[in-house]
Amino acid sequence: MLRPHDNLRVDGGRLWASIMAMAEIGATAKGGSNRQTLTDLDREGRALFRRWCEAAGAGVRQDDMGCQIARRDGLNNDLPPVVVGSHLDTQPTGGKFDGVAGVLSGLELLRTLDEHGITTDHPIEVVNWTNEEGCRFAPAMLASGVYAGVFAKDFAYGRTDAEGRAFGEELARIDAVGDEPCTPRPIKAFLELHIEQGPILEAENVPIGVVTGGQGIIWLDVAIVGRESHAGTTPMDRRRDALVAAAGVVTGLRELALAHPPGVATVGELNLGLGSRNTIPGSARFTVDLRHPDAATLAQLEEGCRHLVAQESGGQHCTFTIDEVAHTPPVVFDPLCIDAVRRAAEDLGLAHREIISGAGHDAFYVARTAPTSMIFIPCKDGISHNEEESTEPNEVEAGANVLLQAVLDLARGEG
Ligand SMILES: [Zn+2]
Incomplete structure (x- = not known):
């Protein structure tokens, strides 16, 4: 059965032009954008977004974490x-x-509804979450984290950048402190469209990823301690080589992850202290990043990692310590929101597949407070956090149409 507005589509050309215009603010030589949070450029980008929303008939307010919230009233507010x-x-x-x-x-959703004079039953809001990237002020997803109660506002305000400037001061400096507290409010559903930042959709030539959740993440700091000794005079069987133990852990972790698909394990940093060409390494400190979408399997990966460290350290007569520095449980999105995205893709005749997000997103924190899901669109070679990040106009348009139809669906009142 055809529902009202089933034939409604976004203006893909207008959406593309807006993305290109935003990219001009902080444009880099290699075709990307450097518009880090709470900089003058961010202020400029925010002002442009506000002007666009207001021109589309939406009011824009700000919360005390600087998140911009554009609102289109519904029939029943x-x-x-x-x-x-x-x-x-x-x-x-x-x-x-x-x-x-x-x-x-x-924004394009607001424009499309405005242009066609459509008022949904539920109000519609579009949020620009502050400091998702976390590159200037760690950690990432700071504002959505405050929103969900994961971080305190004072903690967020006190975060400093490399020059020692505090988040709270910079927020005030660019006039981004709103009256509304950044705390959970009643939300019918939250949807976030995002580029995949991975290679799957492109490789399978599927335009829409119906995101069912996100991987859980465990970060460990491992220190293996052996004994420095002379590289020429210490026989192989008398060594306590911390690096040999660490190397066993690195290769063992690879096997462990491969045995638990789609799990991933990474040693991204390794420090040998004062290394020397003719001294056996006496200590190896390294990071471990473990990810899996299933909580029980993620726990198995951690258990397996701890066992590996003990075994490899023992093999080299080394001691060890393991500290867990972060543990983010897997995110499971809301079945009704997932269904709304899947149905929208189906009704639009777009190929789609279920997908788990490998990266973190604001939607992960919002999901702790409201029914949530995400829409992924492909990006070229899966490349992101890179100026060459690229996606096609028709791919963005397809994703925006799925967003539009899923929102229209979710914004219908009961009965
Ligand atoms: Zn992002």
Whole structure:
């Protein structure tokens, strides 16, 4: 059965032009954008977004974490809004699409409804979450984290950048401190459109990823301690070589992850202290990053990693310590929101597949407070956080149409 507005489509050309215009703010030589959070350029990008939203008939307010919230009233404003959003801040070597595609698809949704004079039952809001990237002020997803109660506002305000400037001061400096507290409010559903930042959709030639959740992440700091000794005079069987033990852990972790698909394991940093060509390494400190979408399997990966460290250290007569520095459980999105995205893709005749997000997103924190899901669109070679990040106009348009139809679906009142 055809529902009202089933034939409604976004203006793909207008959406593309807006993404290109936003990319001009902080444009880099290699075709990307450097528009880091709470800089003068971010202020400029925010002002442009506000002007665009207001021109589309939406009021824009700000919360005390600087998140911009554009609102299109519904027929019944006592109903909780359907909210979409992502982020306009970028990495130093950011692309044009990471975050921006999601926020501006939301803008395009407002424009499309305005242009056709359509008022939904539930209000609709589009959010630009502050400091998603975390490159200037760690950690990432700071504002959505405050929103979800994961971080305190004072903690966020006190975060400093490399020059020692505090988040709270910079927020005030660019006039981004709103009256509304950044705390959970009733939300009917939250949807975030984002580029995949991975290679799967492109490789399978599938335009729409129906995101069912996100991987859990465990970060460990491992220190293996052996004994420095002379590289020429210490026989092989008398050594306590911390690096040989660490190497066993690195290769063992690879096997472990391969045995638990789609798990991933990475040793991204390794420090040998004062290394020397003719001294056996006496200590090896390294990081471990473990990810899996299933909580029980993620726990098995951690268990396996701890066992590996003990075994390899023992083999080299070394001691060891393991500290867990972060543990983010897997995110499971809301079945009704996932269904709304899948149905929209189906009704639009777009090929789609279920997908798990490998990267973190604002939607992960929002999911702790409201029914949530995400829409992924392909990006060339899976490259992101890179000025060469690229996606095609028709791919953005397809994603925005899925967003539009899913929102129209979710914004219908009961009965
Ligand atoms: Zn992003």
